[in-house]
Amino acid sequence: MKRFHVHVHVDDLQASIAFYSKMFGAAPARVEADYAKWMVDDPRLNFAISTRGSKPGVDHLGIQADTEEELATLKARAEAADLALERVGETTCCYARSDKYWVTDPQGIAWEQFHTLGSIPVFSQAPRPVQTPAAACCAPRGKPVGIPVEPASSCC
Template sequence: MRLQLALNVRDIDAAVDYYSKLFGVKPHKHYDSYANFAIQEPPLKLVLFRNPEAKERLHHVGVEVMDDSSVRTTLRRLTEAGVVDEVQRDETCCHATQDKIWSREPDGLRWEWYRITDDAPVEGLESLGKTCCTGTSGEENIGCS
């Protein structure tokens, strides 16, 4: 398990350059509007969305789990607690296929619990009309292409 921090950035290439230097690793994925780093130490999945118009730097926070049983256990626990906003299964988003559980805390910050089921899906399957990278149907899908 590792924490995910998803940030809105103005310039994806400048951000990738900076975070590569800061953490001493190259990005796991780097596209025109999206990049991510799988950092071993500290255990962190850093996700960058090119979103120059964003008013907030923080896009969302997440927890990446490595197996399906962790997703099921988390879904059961969050459902019992009454804090599940949305469940997505086999969602191709952010250049990977994932199972996701979304929750929103009282002040509006979005939390995502997820497991990557296919880290290299066929590109072009993503649809900007889906709820990719947002967890809600009414928000703009920034950084998903």
């Protein structure tokens, strides 16, 4: 079963941890000095926050596959839909080792599709130069990400 993934950049990690812990009714599954992650089961959600962005707001969306087979299915769907797909392969980011690739929606929003292989003790262990723009924690260079935070309005 897959899990929806959202990564949000925040200014105040502790205030955001307190807010989201109340909202989800659970403490984060992982907390670091610059990062926190909840693995919510209802709804199935991998929700991460970090202070590594250039401004607050949604950094990227994604789908976390539980197995390599699910990841292969997601990739096949993206290829069948003729979506621009950037294969990253096995990499490290957000305190995890993952197999991943990126697709970009028509509005330019980056979608990470990945299978987590294990945990690591640091945010990233990039063996090559970092491939991310300053505004995105994990997205490949040149992918427009970062959904601006708009002031609250009276409608959805």
